[in-house]
Amino acid sequence: MSKSTNQESISNHKIEKYRHLYVIIEHFEGQVIPVSLEMLGEARRLMDEFNSKYNSTEKVVAVVLGNNVRKLCDDLVTYGADSVIYADHEELKYPRNDIDTKVIVQIANDAKIMKIISPEYENTFVKPRYMFFAADNIGRHLSSTVLAELDSGLASDINKLVISDLDIRHEHKTKGQSIRYEKILEMYRPDFSGFLWTTILCLDNKNPEILREYHPQGCSIIPGAFRPIEKDNLRKGTIVEYSPNIDQELKIKILNRKVIKRTIDYETCKIVVSFGRGIKDNPEQNIKLIEEFAHLLGAEIGITLPLSKKPYQVSQNLDSKYMIADRVIGTSGSKITPTLYVAVGLSGAVQHVAGMKESEMVISINTDENSPIIDESDIFIKGRMEEVVPILIEQIKKQMSSISVRSS
Numbered sequence: 001m002s003k004s005t006n007q008e009s010i011s012n013h014k015i016e017k018y019r020h021l022y023v024i025i026e027h028f029e030g031q032v033i034p035v036s037l038e039m040l041g042e043a044r045r046l047m048d049e050f051n052s053k054y055n056s057t058e059k060v061v062a063v064v065l066g067n068n069v070r071k072l073c074d075d076l077v078t079y080g081a082d083s084v085i086y087a088d089h090e091e092l093k094y095p096r097n098d099i100d101t102k103v104i105v106q107i108a109n110d111a112k113i114m115k116i117i118s119p120e121y122e123n124t125f126v127k128p129r130y131m132f133f134a135a136d137n138i139g140r141h142l143s144s145t146v147l148a149e150l151d152s153g154l155a156s157d158i159n160k161l162v163i164s165d166l167d168i169r170h171e172h173k174t175k176g177q178s179i180r181y182e183k184i185l186e187m188y189r190p191d192f193s194g195f196l197w198t199t200i201l202c203l204d205n206k207n208p209e210i211l212r213e214y215h216p217q218g219c220s221i222i223p224g225a226f227r228p229i230e231k232d233n234l235r236k237g238t239i240v241e242y243s244p245n246i247d248q249e250l251k252i253k254i255l256n257r258k259v260i261k262r263t264i265d266y267e268t269c270k271i272v273v274s275f276g277r278g279i280k281d282n283p284e285q286n287i288k289l290i291e292e293f294a295h296l297l298g299a300e301i302g303i304t305l306p307l308s309k310k311p312y313q314v315s316q317n318l319d320s321k322y323m324i325a326d327r328v329i330g331t332s333g334s335k336i337t338p339t340l341y342v343a344v345g346l347s348g349a350v351q352h353v354a355g356m357k358e359s360e361m362v363i364s365i366n367t368d369e370n371s372p373i374i375d376e377s378d379i380f381i382k383g384r385m386e387e388v389v390p391i392l393i394e395q396i397k398k399q400m401s402s403i404s405v406r407s408s
């Protein structure tokens with residue numbers, strides 16, 4: 001081969017700078033929280049497919065920050081991680097966005113770790129290819145600050161992921177040319193209460209006038225959207241201790257911490273009746289109806305997120321009792337597991353369903369059989385709540401009086 005042909009083939013050979021899927025793990029009181037294991041499970045499935053399709057050896061890398069967190073690492077391997085990078089430091093004992101962001105960014109930019117994790121990429125690694133965070137209060141904030149620091153993009157509240165090669169033609173990104181993008185993470189998020197999917201792509205600018213690369217392709221993942229893989233105690237992985245650089249003066253210090261429990265105790269109650277915007281035609285009267293219904297069932301009351309923003313005018317008493325954040329069921333509120341869940345006039349958006357899908361039995365009352373809540377329901381009653389709930393109340397009262405007559 002002549003010298004010039006050889007140089008040409010070297011320059012044509014694309015050197016990949018982005019490798020691996022990093023999963024940012026959250027833990028609470030010494031336990032990895034469920035969504036972190038769910039993310040690892042999905043990461044495992046995606047990267048197994050990825051490696052067989054692209055004939056590569058990219059890894060699922062779990063990242064854990066905290067104090068005394070080494071003990072969590074082996075379990076992360078049994079749940080699908082190939083490697084675990086942990087940073088153990090007193091200052092990392094409790095989640096704090098500013099310091100956690102800095103440490104995760106240090107880890108993401110550190111090519112030296114590759115010497116242990118995957119020496120084959122040591123000389124070319126620049127940043128992770130993909131990055132997952134939990135779509136909870138901590139992860140949503142952290143994902144935005146980390147991805148901003150890494151100069152990349154973020155898709156929030158994702159519940160479906162696919163890796164594929166796509167031909168894209170775009171005025172801005174590709175200057176109107178059709179260009180093939182490889183190994184793109186298609187990030188799907190449910191919008192309009194789950195009636196519509198939005199696909200979000202984090203694409204490099206390939207327009208010669210504005211060339212720019214965006215990696216990692218990052219997202220936050222809705223709790224409950226994916227399943228963990230089965231724990232395999234025989235799985236082997238690499239565990240790497242990372243010494244973070246925490247030398248700057250921290251603006252926020254945590255001297256002590258008290259976790260405030262929610263005012264509503266959903267943990268011990270067996271029945272929950274939740275309502276949503278279906279109460280809109282007569283909010284005051286409909287909430288009273290639901291209150292009576294729940295009282296007869298001995299149930300606690302939950303709501304959907306929009307109700308906590310107080311969209312309807314109701315009396316002060318009902319407003320302060322029910323239209324409150326503590327009653328929200330879903331990713332932005334409580335995750336509950338009652339024996340019976342009654343969903344009244346709510347559509348079953350994926351963020352809501354993530355909070356109630358573990359209920360043993362679900363009955364829903366809704367005017368629209370195309371509402372996604374039907375997929376979660378054991379019994380779906382099609383009808384207006386104003387008509388259905390009074391019938392149920394009447395029936396329960398009848399049953400109760402016949403029981404009390406029989407027992408007297």
Ligand SMILES: Cc1cc2nc3c(=O)[nH]c(=O)nc-3n(C[C@H](O)[C@H](O)[C@H](O)COP(=O)(O)OP(=O)(O)OC[C@H]3O[C@@H](n4cnc5c(N)ncnc54)[C@H](O)[C@@H]3O)c2cc1C
Pocket residue numbers: 157192193194275276277278279280281303304305306307328329330331332333344345346347348349350351352355365366367368371383384385386
């Ligand atoms: C980042 C993020 C986080 C979120 N977190 C949460 C969360 O934790 N929890 C949550 O709940 N939502 C959450 N949401 C909002 C979620 O996406 C939905 O918008 C919301 O759950 C919809 O509320 P809804 O079911 O009350 O209203 P809608 O979607 O408007 O549904 C109303 C339902 O009532 C039915 N209906 C109408 N009239 C009647 C009637 N007379 N009788 C019976 N049925 C009737 C309709 O058919 C419809 O199905 C989140 C959204 C985002 C973007």
